[in-house]
Amino acid sequence: MENRKRTLILDLHRIGALKFGEFKLKSGATSPFYIDLRSIISYPEIIKNIVQLLKDVLADKQFDVLTGIPYTALPLAAQVSVELGTPLVYQRKEVKAYGTGKLIEGHFEAGQTCLIIDDLITTGESKFEAAEGMEEAGLKVKDFICLIDRSYNGAEMLATKGYKLSSIITVEDMIEVLGAENLLDAKLAQKVREFVNQPVEKPLLKFADRLAATEAPLTQKLMETILRKKSNLVLSLDVEDVATFFDILEATGPEIFMVKTHVDILKDYNGSFVPRLKALAAKHDFIIFEDRKFADIGSTVRKQFKSGVYKIADWAEYVTVHMIAGEAILDGLFGDLEAPRSGFLLARMSAKGNLISETYTRQVLEVGKRRKECVSGYIGHGANLEDIKRFRNKIPQDQLLLMPGVNLDSKGDGLGQQYLTVEMAVAGGADAIIVGRGIIASKDPGAEAKRYRDAGWNAFLSMNK
Ligand code: 5BU
Numbered sequence: 001m002e003n004r005k006r007t008l009i010l011d012l013h014r015i016g017a018l019k020f021g022e023f024k025l026k027s028g029a030t031s032p033f034y035i036d037l038r039s040i041i042s043y044p045e046i047i048k049n050i051v052q053l054l055k056d057v058l059a060d061k062q063f064d065v066l067t068g069i070p071y072t073a074l075p076l077a078a079q080v081s082v083e084l085g086t087p088l089v090y091q092r093k094e095v096k097a098y099g100t101g102k103l104i105e106g107h108f109e110a111g112q113t114c115l116i117i118d119d120l121i122t123t124g125e126s127k128f129e130a131a132e133g134m135e136e137a138g139l140k141v142k143d144f145i146c147l148i149d150r151s152y153n154g155a156e157m158l159a160t161k162g163y164k165l166s167s168i169i170t171v172e173d174m175i176e177v178l179g180a181e182n183l184l185d186a187k188l189a190q191k192v193r194e195f196v197n198q199p200v201e202k203p204l205l206k207f208a209d210r211l212a213a214t215e216a217p218l219t220q221k222l223m224e225t226i227l228r229k230k231s232n233l234v235l236s237l238d239v240e241d242v243a244t245f246f247d248i249l250e251a252t253g254p255e256i257f258m259v260k261t262h263v264d265i266l267k268d269y270n271g272s273f274v275p276r277l278k279a280l281a282a283k284h285d286f287i288i289f290e291d292r293k294f295a296d297i298g299s300t301v302r303k304q305f306k307s308g309v310y311k312i313a314d315w316a317e318y319v320t321v322h323m324i325a326g327e328a329i330l331d332g333l334f335g336d337l338e339a340p341r342s343g344f345l346l347a348r349m350s351a352k353g354n355l356i357s358e359t360y361t362r363q364v365l366e367v368g369k370r371r372k373e374c375v376s377g378y379i380g381h382g383a384n385l386e387d388i389k390r391f392r393n394k395i396p397q398d399q400l401l402l403m404p405g406v407n408l409d410s411k412g413d414g415l416g417q418q419y420l421t422v423e424m425a426v427a428g429g430a431d432a433i434i435v436g437r438g439i440i441a442s443k444d445p446g447a448e449a450k451r452y453r454d455a456g457w458n459a460f461l462s463m464n465k
Pocket of ligand 1: 236238262291346348349350351379381404405406417434435436437438
C-alpha cells in the first residue's frame with residue numbers, strides 16, 4: 001500500500017476519526033467501528049495528504065467542474081479545485097428536495113460533466129441524491145470519488161445508474177495498517193470485517209415469513225388475502241359508467257385480490273353503487289381500495305375522506321395518500337374513524353417527467369416507517385429491475401409495495417404512462433401489480449384478468465420458492 005494511504009489511516013486513527021468499539025447506527029444496527037471525518041478540517045497536514053490522494057485518483061478522469069457533498073467533502077473539493085484549476089460548484093443542503101430556488105451555487109454550463117467527491121460511502125443512497133441534484137441542474141455525472149469505502153456493495157449500487165465509484169481507502173486497508181501497528185486486535189478486526197461483509201438490507205424474505213412478522217392488522221389482511229386468493233393482481237377499474245364497472249368487476253372478481261377505484265370518474269354514481277360494490281367484494285373475496293390520492297392539510301382531507309358525495313371512509317378500506325403536505329395528513333385521515341382504515345403512500349410515480357425526487361422518496365419512506373399502524377405500504381415504480389430492487393430494499397418487509405404502470409403488451413399510452421412488465425415488477429420486489437387498461441380495454445376482461453393473474457402469480461411463486 002502506498003505510504004500516503006498508510007499515513008492517512010494512522011492520522012485518522014490518531015485524531016479519533018476512526019473509532020472501534022460499539023456504536024449504534026441510525027439504522028438501529030450496532031457497528032463495531034465508527035468513522036467521522038468532520039474534524040479533519042482542523043488538520044491542514046491531513047487535508048494536504050488527502051488532496052494529493054484525491055488528485056492521484058482524479059488524474060485519469062474527465063470532468064469540467066467538481067463538487068464535494070456538504071459538509072465534510074466540500075472543503076476537500078474546494079482545495080482540489082484550486083490545485084487543479086478546475087471550477088467548483090456545490091449543492092445547497094437546505095433546499096435539496098425541491099426544484100424551486102437555486103440549488104447549485106457556482107457557474108457552469110448545461111451539458112458539462114461534474115465529478116462528485118465525498119468522504120464516505122455506506123449504502124450509496126446519499127450519492128444518488130447528490131447526483132440527482134446535479135443532473136436536474138443540467139450537469140452530467142459519471143464519477144464519484146470517496147475517501148473511505150465502508151460499504152457492502154456501494155460500487156455495485158452506483159453502477160445500477162451508470163456511475164463509477166473510485167475509493168481511496170477500504171475497510172480492509174484500515175484493518176491491515178492498524179493491525180500492523182497493534183492499534184487493532186485480530187478479534188475486533190474480524191468483527192469489523194464481518195460487519196462490512198453483511199448486506200445493509202436483508203434480502204426480501206419469503207412472503208409467508210413476512211406476514212408472520214407483520215403486526216398491523218390491515219397490512220396482515222392484505223397479505224392474507226393475497227395468499228388465500230392466490231392472486232397478487234389489483235384491478236384498476238377506471239371506467240366512466242356504473243354498468244360497465246360492475247360488468248367488468250363481475251367477470252374479473254375471481255382473479256383479483258383487490259379492486260382499485262377512482263370513484264369520481266363515474267358519471268352515474270348513485271346510492272346503490274356502494275352496496276353493490278360491497279356485495280361483489282364479499283362474493284368474490286376481494287378488497288376495496290380507492291385511489292383518492294389525498295394531498296391536502298389534515299383537516300381538509302378528513303372531510304374529503306368521510307364526507308361529501310362519496311363518503312369514501314365508509315367503504316374503501318385502503319386509500320392512496322400523497323405526503324407533500326407532511327405527516328399530519330395521516331392524523332387527519334386515520335385519526336378519527338369508526339372503522340379501521342389504512343393508506344398507501346405515493347413514493348414514486350410511473351408518469352414520465354414526474355417531480356418526485358430521490359430525496360422526496362426517502363422522506364416519504366421515513367414517515368411511512370414510523371406510521372405502520374396506518375400505512376400498509378407504498379405505491380412505487382422503477383426504471384429497470386435494478387432500480388426497482390434498490391427502491392424495494394428501502395421499504396420495510398412488513399409493508400407492501402404496489403406497482404401500477406404494468407402492462408403485458410404495451411410500453412406506454414402516449415400520455416406519459418410508462419409501463420413495466422409483470423415479471424420485472426414482481427422480480428424487483430413488488431408485492432402486487434396494479435393493472436388497468438391492460439385488462440379493462442380488452443374485449444374479454446375476465447380472460448385478460450386471468451392472464452395477468454397467472455403471470456403475476458407465477459412471478460410471485462418464483463420469488464417465494
Ligand atoms: P393503467 O390503465 O394500467 O395505465 O392504469 C394505471 C392506474 O394506476 C391508474 O388508475 C392510475 O391512476 C394509477 N397510477 C399509475 O398509473 N401510476 C402511478 O404512479 C400512480 C397511480 Br401513483
